[in-house]
Amino acid sequence: DTEVTQTPKHLVMGMTNKKSLKCEQHMGHRAMYWYKQKAKKPPELMFVYSYEKLSINESVPSRFSPECPNSSLLNLHLHALQPEDSALYLCASSQKGGDYNEQFFGPGTRLTVL
Amino acid sequence: SQQGEEDPQALSIQEGENATMNCSYKTSINNLQWYRQNSGRGLVHLILIRSNEREKHSGRLRVTLDTSKKSSSLLITASRAADTASYFCATFAQGGSEKLVFGKGMKLTVNP
Numbered sequence: 001d002t003e004v005t006q007t008p009k010h011l012v013m014g015m016t017n018k019k020s021l022k023c024e025q026h027m028g029h030r031a032m033y034w035y036k037q038k039a040k041k042p043p044e045l046m047f048v049y050s051y052e053k054l055s056i057n058e059s060v061p062s063r064f065s066p067e068c069p070n071s072s073l074l075n076l077h078l079h080a081l082q083p084e085d086s087a088l089y090l091c092a093s094s095q096k097g098g099d100y101n102e103q104f105f106g107p108g109t110r111l112t113v114l
Numbered sequence: 115s116q117q118g119e120e121d122p123q124a125l126s127i128q129e130g131e132n133a134t135m136n137c138s139y140k141t142s143i144n145n146l147q148w149y150r151q152n153s154g155r156g157l158v159h160l161i162l163i164r165s166n167e168r169e170k171h172s173g174r175l176r177v178t179l180d181t182s183k184k185s186s187s188l189l190i191t192a193s194r195a196a197d198t199a200s201y202f203c204a205t206f207a208q209g210g211s212e213k214l215v216f217g218k219g220m221k222l223t224v225n226p
Binding site for chain 2: 004031033037039040041042043044045048050055056058088090092100101102103104105106107108110
């Protein structure tokens with residue numbers, strides 16, 4: 001299995017809602033990433049997990065809360081989001097953190113905050 | 115912050131023609147990678163070139179790297195309509211950072 005899966009594909013939520021994005025990979029990768037991508041912009045790194053530990057937080061607001069329950073799963077918990085948080089959220093994985101190798105991306109979750 | 119800058123930002127060509135995209139970056143790098151993104155979905159890794167390499171080929175792709183000019187180019191030969199996508203260069207800065215930084219991206223349209 002050489003793919004990263006993300007659910008849901010689309011999510012519409014109000015500013016008071018709590019929701020979660022999920023990401024899964026079964027390639028045995030030990031590094032997992034969350035990126036945010038606005039329309040016609042490049043992906044921007046949000047968080048890096050390496051061996052299930054948070055290794056990079058790019059000063060992301062606390063309304064975004066990542067979680068790595070095990071080496072195959074990565075969640076992004078969302079609470080009290082703002083309309084400007086509407087974007088494509090991409091999950092990626094790589095063999096291990098700090099190895100500078102290619103990253104494998106999921107198809108993304110298109111998030112709309114009303 | 116964005117490390118790479120692709121040039122041109124948009125390119126429209128006919129099927130069968132070659133497409134060249136350029137990328138410039140600012141800091142010393144460990145390697146430079148190119149990714150493709152179709153219609154705002156996930157990115158697909160195309161090719162990786164290390165800082166001590168000057169040229170690399172993969173199928174119809176040819177990548178060059180000039181570390182003295184801090185620039186790279188991606189050549190797609192004999193383009194197909196299916197090559198229509200956005201292309202991004204991305205770099206890992208030297209020094210142990212796990213952060214992959216993407217350039218602004220370039221939209222390639224291949225007309226049948």
